[in-house]
Amino acid sequence: MNSLSFKNVSVVYGEGTPFRKVALENINIDFPTGEIIGIIGHTGSGKSTLAMLSNGLLKPTSGNIFLENTDIWEKPKEIGKVRSKVGIAFQYPEYQLFEETVFKDIAFGPKNMGLSEEEINERVKNAAKFCGIDDASLKKSPFELSGGQKRRAAIAGVVAMDPQVLVLDEPAAGLDPLGREEILGGLISYQKQKGSTMILISHSMEDIAKYCDRILVLKEGGVFMYGTVGEIFMQAELLFGASLDLPQITKLFIELKKRGLTENTDVYTVRYAKKEIEKFLQ
Amino acid sequence: MTFIKTDNLTFKYRDDEPEVVKNISLEIEKGSYTAILGHNGSGKSTLAKLLCGILQPVSGSVIVGGYLTSNEQDIYKIRESCGMVFQNPDNQIVASVVEEDVAFAPENLGVPPKEIRKIVDDCLKTVGMEQYALHSTYKLSGGQKQRVAIAGVLAMNPSCIIFDEATAMLDPTGRKDIAAAMKKLNKEKGITVITITHYMNEAIEADRVIVLNRGEVFLDGTPKEIFSEVEKLKSVALSVPQVTELLYLLQSDGYDFPKGILHTMEAADILENKVNLKSIGGNDR
C-alpha cells in the first residue's frame, strides 16, 4: 500500500514567458506505507519543492498527488486537513519557535488540529520523549535552549501532530556527529513504533544509507534513480553523475572493484565493509 | 615563528556559569593550517572568538601578532591582522552588491579609493568570484556568499584567517569550495589558517589538529596521529573517516594494518597490497 503517490507531477514557473523555470518535471513516485524513504539530490534538484507539494503548501502545475488513494486537491478548500496527515519539518526549524514555553510551542500543531486538552497533553509529552526533550525543558522558554535542543523542540512540534507521513528536510543539518545520531535515532524509533511513513531529505549519503529503506535520487527536477538502498548502491558509480558525494566506504569499494578485488559496491556501512573485506582476506 | 599564543586562557560567559574554556595554553605558528575539532559545546567557537579578540579572557591571555587582545588601543591592529569568517553566510554581508561588500574593510581602514578598487578586484579573483563583482549578494548560493565573505576579509590583507564553522550551513558543493579556498589561502598565499569544524574530511586537510573537549585540549597532533586514536575520539562524541575506522576494526581483529590511514586511495592501496601478499603466500595475520 502506498501512503503517498505522485502521478505525472510537474511544477513549472512562468509558463509562456521567457522566464520559464522547471522545478519538477513528470514525477511518478510511490512512497510505500511504513517505509523510510530518503530523498537526495544536488541543490536545485527539486527536493524542497517535492516536500512542499506533499502537504499541499504548493500546488502542482500539472499532475496529481494521492494520499492513500485520495487526491489531496480534490477539495481545494479542505487542503488544510492534509497538513495534519502529512507533517513537514523544514530546514533549520529552530528559527520558527515562538511560544512562551517549549510545551506550548510543541502544542501549537495539535491545538490547530482542534484536539482536546488531554489529547494535546499526551501528544506533547510523547513527542518530547521521542525527540529527547526532558520535562524540565518543557517549562522553559524556547529561546533559553541551546541550538541542538531548539532543533529538537521544533521537530517535536511536527511529530506531535502524529502525521501518517513525516517529511524531514535535513533534520540534522549543521549538527555535530553526536547531535546527528541523537536526532535521527530518535526519529527512527518514533517511526518504528508508529509504523508511519518517513521521508528523509538529506545531502548526506551516509545518513540516508544508514537509516533508509529506499532512496529517491533527484537530478535537475527529475527522477534520476529510485529503488531500495541495496539496488541503488549496486550502481553506486552512477551517483557521481548526479553530482552527489558518496560515503567514503562506498568510494573505497568502487576503487577496489576497479582493481578487481571485489564485485560488490553496495557497501555503505563500515561494519558491512569489514565483513566483505574479511571475506577476501581469507 | 608564533603568531597566536594563549597562556592559561580561561573564559566563561557569566559569573554564575561554568567555564567554557579552561586553562588553554597553545601556540599557533605563522603560516600553519590548524583545525580545531570538538563536539558542540566543547568550547571551540568560544575559543575562536577569544583568539581574534572578539571576546576577552576572564583570566589568562591571548597574544596575536605580538599584541595583547585585552589592550583596547591595539584591538584594531589585531582585527586587521586576524580576520574571521563566520558560520552564517548571510549575516556577514553588509552590501547589496558583491564588490561593494568586499570594499567594506578597506573603506573602514581609510584606504585611498583607487587602491581599494585594485584590492577588491584581486581578492575577488583569489576566491574565483571576479565575474560576480556587480552581482546582487542576495541571489548567491551559500558557497558563493562565503567566498565573498572570504574576499571581504582578504581585503584587509590579514596574516591569519579564522573560519568559525564556516561550512556548517553549506551543501557538499559549497563545503568543497570553501575547503579548497582554505587550502589555497594557506599554501599559495602563506596565510595562517585556523578552521573550527566538526567535519572530518576538512580536518584531515590541515597540518595540525587540536581536539577540544569540555573546554580543554584533549588531543593535539597531525591528522594521522589524531585519527589513529579511534576510541578516544569516540569517547568525546567525534567520529573518524570511514576508512580509518574500517582498518582500525580489522586491526583489532588481528590483521596487521597501519594506523591513521585517512584517504580512500591510501586504503585501497593497502588492501590491494595485503591481498597480493596473501596470494604470494605470505601469512602475516
Next chain:
Amino acid sequence: MLKDITLGQFFPGNSLLHKTDPRIKLIILTVYLIMVLAANTLVSIAAIAMITFVLVLVSGINLKIIAKSLKPLLFILIFTAVINVFFMKGDNILFEWYFIKIYKEGLMNAVLMITRLISLITGTSVLLTYTTSPLELTDAIERLFSPLKKIKVPVHEFAMMMTIALRFIPTLIEETDKIISAQKARGADFETGGLLKRAKALIPILIPLFVSAFRRADELAEAMECRCYKGGEGRTKMKQMKSHPADYVFLLVMIGLCVAVYFINSADFLI
C-alpha cells in the same frame, strides 16, 4: 509571493538618468516634486504629465514595470476620482441626473489629483529608485547631508542603517515566506476569521521574525567590527561620485520647467 514587489527596486541600465550624479538627482527630484505639487490648472498638469512621460522614456525602463508599480494605487486613484467627480461642488454643473450632480470643478480636480498622484509615483521611481542603486542612493544622501555633521547630526550612521536595511529586505522577505510555510505546515490559518483572529494569527510569524532580526543584527555587528568598522571617522569610499556639466544642465532644465509651470498656472489659459 512577496517577491513581486517592484516598487523600490533597482534596474541597472545606461540611460541618462542612470548616469546622472545621484546627488544632483536628489535635487532634481526635489524641484520636480515642487513642480508637480504646484501645478493647479489643466494646462500645467498636462505639461507635468508630458514631462513625466519624457522622463520615463529617457530612463529606458520598461512600461510594464511602471504599470506594475501603479497597480497597488489603482484603488486610491479610483476612490479619488469618484469622490471628486461626484461629491465636489462648484459653480458650473456639467451633468445632472436625479441627485447626482457633476460639476466642472469636480471633474477638473479629479483630473488634477489623479495626474498628480501618478506623476509623483512614476517620477520618483524613474528619477530615483529605479535608476539609482541602493548604495548610490544612501551615499548621495550621506554626502548631501554631510554638512549637518558639524551640528552633530549622525549622517553617516543613518546612511549605514539605510544601506544595511536595504540589503536585508529581500533576505527578510524570504525568511518570512519560510516562517509562514512552516507555521502553515503546523495547521496555522492566516486566511479565515475576523480582524482580531487574523491579527493573533500573525504572532507565530512576527515573533520568530523579530528574534531572527535581532540575532542577525548581533552577528552582523560582530562581523563588521571584525572588518575594522569604527563608524564614519576616516572612512573612504571605493565609488567616487563625479558630477558632470551635463548633470547641471539637467538641473537647470528642470528648474526652468518648474518656473514655466508657475507661469502657466497664472496665465489665463483656463478652459
